Amino acid sequence: MKKVVPLGxxxxxxxxxxxxxxxxxxxxxxxxxxxxxxxxxxLVEAVASGxxxxxxxxxxxxxxxxxxxxxxxSAVDEDGASASFAGQHLTVLNVQSAAEVPAAVRDVxxxxxxxxxxxxxxxxxxxTRPSVGVVVQRLLDPTVAGVMFTQNPVTGADERLVEASxxxxxxxxxxxxxxxxxxxxxxxxxxxRQAGRKQIxxxxxxxxxxxxxxxxxxMASQLCLDDAQxxxxxxxxTQCEQAYGPGRDIExxxxxxxxYLLQCRAITTGKSKVAAKxxxxxxxxxALLHRVHLFAELEQKELEQIARLLxxxxxxxxxxxxxxxxxxxxxxxxxxxxxxxxxxxxxVATLGPGDxxxxxxxxxxxxxxxxxxxxxxxxxxGLTFWEFRxxxxxxxxxxxxLLEALSKRLREAQQA
Numbered sequence: 181m182k183k184v185v186p187l188g189x190x191x192x193x194x195x196x197x198x199x200x201x202x203x204x205x206x207x208x209x210x211x212x213x214x215x216x217x218x219x220x221x222x223l224v225e226a227v228a229s230g231x232x233x234x235x236x237x238x239x240x241x242x243x244x245x246x247x248x249x250x251x252x253x254s255a256v257d258e259d260g261a262s263a264s265f266a267g268q269h270l271t272v273l274n275v276q277s278a279a280e281v282p283a284a285v286r287d288v289x290x291x292x293x294x295x296x297x298x299x300x301x302x303x304x305x306x307x308t309r310p311s312v313g314v315v316v317q318r319l320l321d322p323t324v325a326g327v328m329f330t331q332n333p334v335t336g337a338d339e340r341l342v343e344a345s346x347x348x349x350x351x352x353x354x355x356x357x358x359x360x361x362x363x364x365x366x367x368x369x370x371x372x373r374q375a376g377r378k379q380i381x382x383x384x385x386x387x388x389x390x391x392x393x394x395x396x397x398x399m400a401s402q403l404c405l406d407d408a409q410x411x412x413x414x415x416x417x418t419q420c421e422q423a424y425g426p427g428r429d430i431e432x433x434x435x436x437x438x439x440y441l442l443q444c445r446a447i448t449t450g451k452s453k454v455a456a457k458x459x460x461x462x463x464x465x466x467a468l469l470h471r472v473h474l475f476a477e478l479e480q481k482e483l484e485q486i487a488r489l490l491x492x493x494x495x496x497x498x499x500x501x502x503x504x505x506x507x508x509x510x511x512x513x514x515x516x517x518x519x520x521x522x523x524x525x526x527x528v529a530t531l532g533p534g535d536x537x538x539x540x541x542x543x544x545x546x547x548x549x550x551x552x553x554x555x556x557x558x559x560x561x562g563l564t565f566w567e568f569r570x571x572x573x574x575x576x577x578x579x580x581x582l583l584e585a586l587s588k589r590l591r592e593a594q595q596a
Contacts, residue, residue: 182234184241187315188395190218197221197254197313202444209423211416211439214250216582217241220284221256226315227282228491229291238316239278240287245318248384249275251284252443254313256367274319277386285314290493293564295500295548299507310566318582320440321384324404325349325433326359330417331426333447339371340364340417344405347381349442354381356392368414377399392522403567412439420444426470426569465490465561468513469542473589474539477581485571485578490561495554501537503550509565517558522551530555542568543586550574 183195190196200218202482208215215565221239226234237298237548242249251272268293272284292310320350325346331337349388352359365371379400380392413432416439420428424444431442465487469475475483493512495501501519502508513536514518521537528550531537537552542565572579 181220181227182237183220184217184238185225185316187216187218192246194256194311195313197311199252199254199257199443199445199497199521200313200315201254203315203441206420206441207336207425207487209419210424211419212438214317214320214440214442215245216315217548218254219314219316221311221313224289224312225287228286229489229492238281242278242281242316245316247275247277248319249278249281249284249317250319251281251288252315252317252318253291254315256311256313256546262446271350272344273350274384274388280388281316285316286491287494288312288314290491290562293510293562293566295502295506295510296366296510313382315364319384319432320435322433322435323439324409325442326352328413328417328430328432329426329447330421330430331447333429338366340366342405342410342413343377345376345381346404347393348381348390348432350390351380351382352489353431356382360405362410364410364414366412366414366418370407373403374404378404399476409434409439410583416441423485465513465515468515468534468536468561471534471538472513472536474542474582474585476579477584482575483573484580486563486568487499487569488585489505489567490563493562495558496561497554497556498546498556501554501558501560502548502550502554504548506548508538511538511542511562511568512536512552512588513562515559515561515590519552519558520554520555523549524594537582541565546567 181195185199187204188207190200193201198502202212204218223234227238227325253270258414270288272287275281275284279314289312292312324344324346326342326349329341332339332341342362342364343352345357345359351357357378357380359378360376361374363371376389377400379395382390383393385391413595416432417430428444429447430444431441433442436509466483469483469486501569504523513532514531514532519531520527531552542563572582
């Protein structure tokens with residue numbers, strides 16, 4: 181059921197994910213949530229796959245929002261009390277136009293299928309196919325932003341802990357600054373103020389994306405919240421606890437004199453990420469699949485079936501594509517760029533266009549045996565275990581040919 185709805189109508193966690201439904205609850209309660217829409221998990225996957233009808237549906241839904249946009253993950257099992265995927269799933273900020281939103285949605289989808297997210301899923305017993313909803317909201321241009329805990333996360337004391345910095349709140353949640361810290365009693369009394377070292381602010385760039393702006397020394401040590409703003413934050417904390425219960429982790433922002441709620445979840449300790457602007461692939465995925473030993477026995481029409489499942493993923497210079505020892509559920513074909521392969525810290529190979537890696541993960545979802553690192557920008561076609569397995573289970577011919585290919589590799593290994 182591929183659906184996109186205004187945030188105020190996002191009610192089903194199984195469709196839209198916990199973040200979208202939480203923001204929907206807040207919008208229905210009249211809390212100050214920036215306008216936006218929620219995309220269901222199957223719609224996100226369709227957009228990530230390049231489905232034109234799905235992309236058009238999203239474009240129509242966000243037409244009245246105007247840009248720029250913030251595109252955030254909202255996986256079904258994200259940010260619960262027992263497991264938090266903060267730090268695993270991407271946030272893409274300052275997407276300038278509706279035409280650029282699908283690429284951002286695709287990157288968010290991939291973040292839920294990354295090695296780090298898969299490893300975390302294995303560790304907490306959630307090794308299942310992720311359903312990744314997405315929230316698309318109008319991006320604010322805040323003067324100050326940050327996070328707030330409605331209870332002390334260490335002692336459990338009934339007090340508000342506020343961390344704040346200039347500009348977009350990602351400077352705080354990504355740990356790029358030492359933020360100002362405030363302790364505020366539930367009664368509203370300000371218990372403590374500590375100035376941080378806010379040497380940078382994350383700002384939106386006119387052409388899209390963000391930059392780290394260096395701040396003058398006087399702003400770095402100046403408290404960025406006044407008493408009136410702290411009172412407004414205290415009131416917001418009370419409203420959130422009344423709506424959701426105690427122990428909330430809130431992301432907030434002041435745009436001008438208006439306070440906005442960006443997220444409200446159970447207290448966790450993770451951080452979020454800011455994604456780089458994605459690019460596109462231009463090669464022929466079927467031709468690339470012909471070169472993969474695992475698929476060597478497949479005919480053209482069978483390779484075309486697999487190619488339809490591929491999704492583009494881009495890695496920036498120095499980014500780890502897969503990590504030795506981590507869990508894995510994705511296979512990659514390089515369309516452009518180069519990457520280095522290392523084992524136990526020693527470089528053993530260089531990969532380029534047409535090369536591939538991670539194909540065994542399509543069969544067993546097992547541990548990576550090497551690390552692959554992008555040497556410059558690398559654009560790949562990717563395929564996950566979750567998508568590949570149903571194809572094989574439903575097609576005995578493909579399954580038998582894969583078994584033959586694996587048997588051949590095993591025989592060669594034994595002879596060697």
